[in-house]
Amino acid sequence: MRILNLLKIAFKAIVLNKMRTLLTMLGIIIGVASVIAMLAIGEGSKESIRNTISSMGSNMITIRPGTDDRGPARGSGGDVQTLTLKSFEVIKEKATLLSYVTPVVNGGGQVISGANNWPSTIYGVNPDYLEIKVVGLQSGSMFTDAEVKSASKVVILGQTVVDNVFPDGQEPVGQMIRFDNIPFKVIGVLEEKGENTFGQDQDDVVIAPYTTVQKRILAIDYLNQIMASAVSEDDAPDAVLEVTDILREEHKLMDNEEDDFTVRSMEELISTFSSTSEMLTVLLVAVASISLLIGGIGIMNIMYVSVKERTKEIGLRMAVGGKGSDILLQFLIEAILISITGGVLGVLLGLGATVFIEKFLHWPTSVAMYSIIISFAVCAVTGIFFGWYPARKASALDPITALRYE
Amino acid sequence: MSKEIIKIEDLKREFTMGTETVHALRGISFTIKEGEFVTIMGSSGSGKSTMLNILGCLDQPTSGTYEIDGVSMKDLSRNELATIRNEKIGFIFQSYNLLARTSAIENVELPLLYNSKVSTDERRERAIKALEMVGLGDRLHHTPSQLSGGQQQRVAIARSLVNNPVMILADEATGNLDTRTSYEIMSLFQDLNKKGITITFVTHEPDIATFSSRTIVLKDGSIMQDYKNHKVQSAAEELAKLPQENH
Numbered sequence: 034m035r036i037l038n039l040l041k042i043a044f045k046a047i048v049l050n051k052m053r054t055l056l057t058m059l060g061i062i063i064g065v066a067s068v069i070a071m072l073a074i075g076e077g078s079k080e081s082i083r084n085t086i087s088s089m090g091s092n093m094i095t096i097r098p099g100t101d102d103r104g105p106a107r108g109s110g111g112d113v114q115t116l117t118l119k120s121f122e123v124i125k126e127k128a129t130l131l132s133y134v135t136p137v138v139n140g141g142g143q144v145i146s147g148a149n150n151w152p153s154t155i156y157g158v159n160p161d162y163l164e165i166k167v168v169g170l171q172s173g174s175m176f177t178d179a180e181v182k183s184a185s186k187v188v189i190l191g192q193t194v195v196d197n198v199f200p201d202g203q204e205p206v207g208q209m210i211r212f213d214n215i216p217f218k219v220i221g222v223l224e225e226k227g228e229n230t231f232g233q234d235q236d237d238v239v240i241a242p243y244t245t246v247q248k249r250i251l252a253i254d255y256l257n258q259i260m261a262s263a264v265s266e267d268d269a270p271d272a273v274l275e276v277t278d279i280l281r282e283e284h285k286l287m288d289n290e291e292d293d294f295t296v297r298s299m300e301e302l303i304s305t306f307s308s309t310s311e312m313l314t315v316l317l318v319a320v321a322s323i324s325l326l327i328g329g330i331g332i333m334n335i336m337y338v339s340v341k342e343r344t345k346e347i348g349l350r351m352a353v354g355g356k357g358s359d360i361l362l363q364f365l366i367e368a369i370l371i372s373i374t375g376g377v378l379g380v381l382l383g384l385g386a387t388v389f390i391e392k393f394l395h396w397p398t399s400v401a402m403y404s405i406i407i408s409f410a411v412c413a414v415t416g417i418f419f420g421w422y423p424a425r426k427a428s429a430l431d432p433i434t435a436l437r438y439e
Numbered sequence: 440m441s442k443e444i445i446k447i448e449d450l451k452r453e454f455t456m457g458t459e460t461v462h463a464l465r466g467i468s469f470t471i472k473e474g475e476f477v478t479i480m481g482s483s484g485s486g487k488s489t490m491l492n493i494l495g496c497l498d499q500p501t502s503g504t505y506e507i508d509g510v511s512m513k514d515l516s517r518n519e520l521a522t523i524r525n526e527k528i529g530f531i532f533q534s535y536n537l538l539a540r541t542s543a544i545e546n547v548e549l550p551l552l553y554n555s556k557v558s559t560d561e562r563r564e565r566a567i568k569a570l571e572m573v574g575l576g577d578r579l580h581h582t583p584s585q586l587s588g589g590q591q592q593r594v595a596i597a598r599s600l601v602n603n604p605v606m607i608l609a610d611e612a613t614g615n616l617d618t619r620t621s622y623e624i625m626s627l628f629q630d631l632n633k634k635g636i637t638i639t640f641v642t643h644e645p646d647i648a649t650f651s652s653r654t655i656v657l658k659d660g661s662i663m664q665d666y667k668n669h670k671v672q673s674a675a676e677e678l679a680k681l682p683q684e685n686h
Contacts, residue, residue: 035555038552038555041552042552045541345536346538348536349536351497351524352524352530353553353602354521354525354550354553354602356517356553357517357518357521358518359553433497433498436497
């Protein structure tokens with residue numbers, strides 16, 4: 034009953050000063066709207082990065098020769114030959130957290146078909162490769178383990194290669210091509226994947242059995258890398274540790290020796306990119322929070338003016354029986370009403386802005402429920418915090434002085 | 440013997456101004472009985488305003504006793520004083536003190552908003568009744584700016600009546616009004632007094648005192664005179680005697 038009456042009084046005061054209230058609210062509205070829009074942009078870009086990386090295979094683990102590029106004067110991974118087929122076999126045999134493993138050898142070369150040619154990269158792998166990279170075939174079929182064993186001269190082409198060496202739209206499967214003057218039979222075409230997050234064309238590849246590439250093209254007996262996929266995304270970090278242990282044992286490294294290989298999971302890549310975009314989000318939110326703070330100061334300012342301006346009214350209210358707490362609550366409710374109404378309008382404006390950004394600027398956005406809840410809570414707290422001192426001041430007035438105030 | 444509304448005994452009020460002590464009231468005693476119409480007179484500096492503040496429970500005496508409607512003011516907290524003001528006293532001010540841009544009825548409802556025992560419907564009903572009593576039954580939704588000075592003071596009087604106080608306390612209630620209007624207001628006070636409402640009217644104008652049944656004159660913080668007015672003038676009659684205004 035009492036609160037209801039005070040709410041009525043506070044509401045009345047707000048309605049009597051529509052313009053002033055609206056201008057005061059504007060600070061809060063803009064603050065909340067920008068917090069929500071900024072968080073939506075931040076969340077959106079984070080999600081889009083995560084999606085791209087996931088589409089590359091979020092369970093994927095890569096093992097490269099050589100150490101991390103820390104410290105001075107170390108050769109790049111390609112020069113080091115610490116990964117061998119033996120390493121691959123040991124991992125395949127011992128690792129429990131991996132579902133697929135493939136050796137990888139790769140080299141550049143010219144793909145030639147008739148009068149057409151195209152520079153590309155050939156990847157020598159085993160049939161697990163498709164599972165690890167989460168890619169299917171749009172036509173033809175993958176080579177078999179038997180074909181790997183016999184080092185068959187068969188290839189699977191990426192769409193970019195197909196487009197360039199078969200420009201007339203012929204069916205590539207069954208055709209013969211040459212890679213570095215060695216003839217290969219095309220037995221399949223990969224599904225199109227497009228560019229990855231780093232702008233690399235994932236369709237500009239030629240896939241062949243690793244034995245074929247090792248022996249017939251590169252003439253090497255080591256591996257460029259080993260690719261694997263963890264049983265699940267959650268197991269990826271443990272799988273990294275497991276593989277590290279297996280390889281250290283296989284390489285007979287002493288405890289004080291550094292790894293002569295590097296194991297990375299996609300998860301690490303995701304967190305690297307997420308942390309960049311997270312930092313951006315924090316910056317954006319910091320800027321938005323400042324405007325929310327300024328909005329709060331605006332409320333405090335107007336409440337101070339309001340208390341001063343209505344000193345006589347406060348005196349009258351006290352004379353007719355308003356208690357100090359009634360006056361305090363009245364002004365506090367007024368401040369909270371302003372900030373919460375501003376908060377609601379701000380949330381609506383923020384959502385509107387997010388839709389606008391998504392529709393017209395084509396930026397990925399994602400409104401997080403927590404951003405709405407947080408900014409709303411911040412508004413209420415702002416109202417209480419910045420409304421408290423003016424309200425306190427009003428309630429502490431001496432009724433006699435207040436009544437005589439001109 | 441009618442009930443004593445106000446009972447004051449040896450009331451003193453001192454203020455400390457720097458190192459000096461100012462004696463605003465130096466031991467005042469009087470009682471006001473139910474149904475009286477008392478004017479408290481005095482020039483400025485006589486302690487009139489201090490007396491009014493204490494009577495209105497806005498201030499507390501330094502020593503002495505003050506009882507209103509049987510309740511002693513001694514050692515009451517700010518909140519308890521507010522409740523007494525809300526339930527027992529109706530205030531009327533020189534400058535009306537109405538809330539701007541707020542309708543007459545909402546202004547009159549104000550004291551009841553601070554009394555949680557009164558429901559919304561009852562509040563409205565009582566406000567309408569109070570406005571009808573002061574002759575503004577047809578101006579319920581006018582805001583102060585749409586009312587004349589006399590009408591505004593009538594709204595203020597209705598506001599003082601709405602909580603059914605034991606006493607109305609008026610502070611120079613006619614000070615801002617011209618002679619004709621102030622006689623109209625005094626006539627209204629006399630009507631209300633005839634209905635049994637106790638009125639204490641603080642003023643410095645001697646002619647206002649002639650309309651009351653008793654006058655207390657203060658000087659330098661003491662009572663100089665306290666006399667019954669045996670020949671109470673009728674404000675309505677005085678009003679009729681005034682020359683007609685030229686329109």
